[in-house]
Amino acid sequence: MTQTTSVARLSINAIRMLALDAVEQARSGHPGMPMGMAPAAYVLWTEFLKHNPLDPTWPARDRFVLSAGHGSMLLYALLHLSGYDLPMEELRRFRQWGSKTPGHPEYGHTPGVEVTTGPLGQGIATAVGMAIAERKLVAEFGEIAAHHTYVIASDGDLMEGVSAEASSLAGHLGLGKLIVLYDDNGVSIDGSTALAFTEDPLRRYEAYGWHVVPEVDGEDLAAVRSALQEAQADPRPSLIAVRSIIGYGSPLAGQPKAHSDAMGPEKVAATRETLGWPYPPFEVPEEVYADFRRVRERGQELQAAWQAQFESFAQAHPEKAAEFHRRMSQRLPEGLEAHLPRFAPGERMATRAASGKVLERLVPLLPELVGGSADLTPSNNTRTPDMQDFTRDNPAGRYIRYGVREHAMGAIMNGMALSKALRPYGGTFLVFSDYMRPAIRLAALMGTPTIFVFTHDSIAVGEDGPTHQPVEQLMSLRAIPNLWVIRPADAGETAVAWRVALERTAGPTALVLTRQPVPVLEGVRPDGVARGGYVIADAEGARAVVVATGSEVALALEAQGLLHKEGIPVRVVSLPCWEAFEAQTQAYREAVLPPGLPVLAVEAGVPLGWERYATRVVGLDRFGASAPFADVYAKLGFTKERVAAEVRAMLGV
Incomplete structure (x- = not known):
């Protein structure tokens, strides 16, 4: 281990002690990882990371x-010390109501x-999307959009399947601006990682096509610095295995108990003595x-230089x-709406096919759309x-072949959406939304405008059977706030x-x-669709309302016709988006669904x-x-007969 300056060691210990x-003050949290990774994070933040706290x-x-979001105090300490708007009072209020320092970032x-992290594997997978966005935007706008994406990931991140999916794709695409510092401390909550994790993750990442730097001493700042320089110079994504000691400097150093929870006053005092921290x-x-x-x-200085670069770019390329x-x-x-296709009533078309025709109009108009x-x-x-x-040789491409990697696709799209300059969308069957639910949930939590395209939406999948016929997925997605x-x-x-x-x-x-063709309907109102629900077919003196979504709206209209012949007037409401409908005024909602x-409902x-x-x-x-x-x-x-019978039973006629 090389000699470290006293100021650097003091700063590193400040991160640890914060x-x-x-x-300790919160009586809750994860001190071990920040204490072990403080030296590597210090080198990264003070020498390599291109950022402006102001x-x-x-x-x-x-x-x-x-990505190891449980170690959030590492990030909060770095943000505070670097001069971001995160005062010491917020660190004192760690994990408390209303603080800027929640348990996970x-x-x-x-x-x-x-990025919001915490569920392990999500951070590194989302970072792959950030690296894709960088590569794509550089292809469009040049070096004004260039940046690196750095990750600190734990053993747990590398165990989670989503990281394997995303890392495999990152290697395939050759995302050289993606650099991961792997906190290789050999400890998880249950004990040694040897209890369940005996593979060689470094060789696995080499097989993915990554550049790997093994066994970097986490206390050796020069070694960390050299590894980061080596990673920056390599055209492949890089994994740097940082050999750290969880809970460094404490009586619990190297032990599973250092992973989480407050250590207690005696052990904190002992840590102060070991680290020579008198404060x-x-x-x-x-x-x-x-x-x-x-x-x-x-x-x-870096931002000022970039601003001058951008002004030169703007003069040369104003458009x-x-x-x-x-x-x-x-x-x-x-004028985007004017370019949307129109469809003739009576024509039959699956809405997945209609979606494809809409995209044919949108893609040329919106260069920010990136599909997959x-x-x-x-x-x-x-x-x-x-x-x-989009390939390693064609970063200007706008379509990503994710392979059979639904979970990674969701996280990667979130990473691209965080760039703000890209609008990613990606498709799979609705039943497989279960495979990507954590990423969908985090998109909703972060508020990223990711677009998830789910086809094969019901039992109408037909011959593929109940394994591929979604029954509960639609309602389970509606249960996610902000989706x-x-x-x-x-x-x-x-x-x-x-x-x-x-x-x-x-x-x-x-x-x-x-998946199946459905008729193009009379009475569709674009303003009503945008408001989440509307009356698609009314009847004078309506005695009941039949409300439906998707392919069942046509069924409801057919039942309305049967009931009309029997002298039973009913209103039919299309309710394509509950969330948009709930955002309307009570007066509007009651006008559509009179109390x-x-x-x-169908x-x-x-x-x-x-x-x-x-x-x-x-x-x-039941299942299909x-x-x-x-x-x-x-x-x-x-x-239609069943729907009509249910209306009659509801009315008692």
Whole structure:
């Protein structure tokens, strides 16, 4: 181990003690990882990371992802010391109500936090998306968009399957600006990682096509520095195995108990003595702040140089500069709606096919749209004829072949969306949304405008049977806060659904589309679709309402026709997006679903949740079956006769 300057060691110990003191005061948290990785993080943040604490949103900044989000106090200590808007009072309030220092880092909540992490594997997988975004934007705009993406990942991150999926794709794509510091401390909560993790992850990453730097002494700043320089010079993504000691300097150093929970006053006092730290809790000597001041100074210089570079770029390429600003501000071009396709009533078309036709119009207009599919491109209709694949040799391509990696696809799209300059969408079957649910949930938590395209939306999948027929997925997605779920009734509603998804920048949207052809309907109102629900067919003196989504709207209209012949007038409501509907005024909602009228809901999924709107439900309380889709619908009671009978029973006639 090389000699470390006294100021550097003092700063490193300040990081360690801030983490230890915050966890001790909260009586909750994870002090071990910050104490072990403090030296490596110090080198990265003070010498390599291109960032300006005074402007955390500078477009050309390097991205730092703490994939091991349980060690959040490492990040909070670095942000505070570097001069971000995170005062010491917030560190004292670690894990407390309303603080800027929650238990795991949250994007949009704490200045300088680039991504919400905590569920292991999500950070490194999202970072792959950040690296893809960088490669793609450099191909479009040049070096003004260039940056590195750095990650600190734990053994747990490398155990989680999502990291394997994403890392495999990163190696395939040759994302050389992605550099991961692997906290190789050999300890997890249960004990030694040898209890369950005896593979050689370094050889695994070599097999992925990564550049690997093994056995870097985590206390040797020169060795960390050399490894980072080596990684920057290599054209492949890099994994640096940092041999650290969890809970370094404490009586629990190297032990599983150092992983989480407060150590207690005696052990904290012993740590102070071991590290030679005479200061009381949350006190940092001026020498440390002076040491970290160079981070701000360097950041301001780097951003000023970039600003001059951008001004030269803008003079030489004014249209490109204007496009860069438009994209970074997430503004859509004017008149987008006029370019959406129109569909003739009476025509029959699967909404997945309609979605493909909408994309054929949108892709040329919106260069920020980046598509993809988890190896289901012909089924999802997510690739337009003129889209080129994004590859290591063609970073200007706009279509990503994710392979059969649904979970990674979700996280990677989130990473691209965090760039603000890209609008990613990716497709798979609705039933496989279960494989990517953690990434969907984090998109909703972060508020990223990721677009999830889910086709094969119901028992109408037919012959593939119940393993591929979603029953509970639609309602389970509606249970995620801040996720808008849109199940359009026909091609016309599908076009509006895409517009709604693109206009929404405060959170993700799931488009839920049919495999089977459905009729293009009369009465579709774009404004009503955008508001989440509307009256698609009314009847004078309506005695009841039939509300439906997706392919069942056509069924509801057929039942309305039967009931009309019997002299029973009913209103039919299309409710493609509950979340948008709930955002409307009470007056609007009651105008669509009058409080005095009984309501029958029709949807080919579990009825749980429809009690919000309906008196009775035609739904499914079982899994589907393997047969032609028309037979499955008929056998499971999704017929116009059944719907009409339920209305009559509801009315007692």
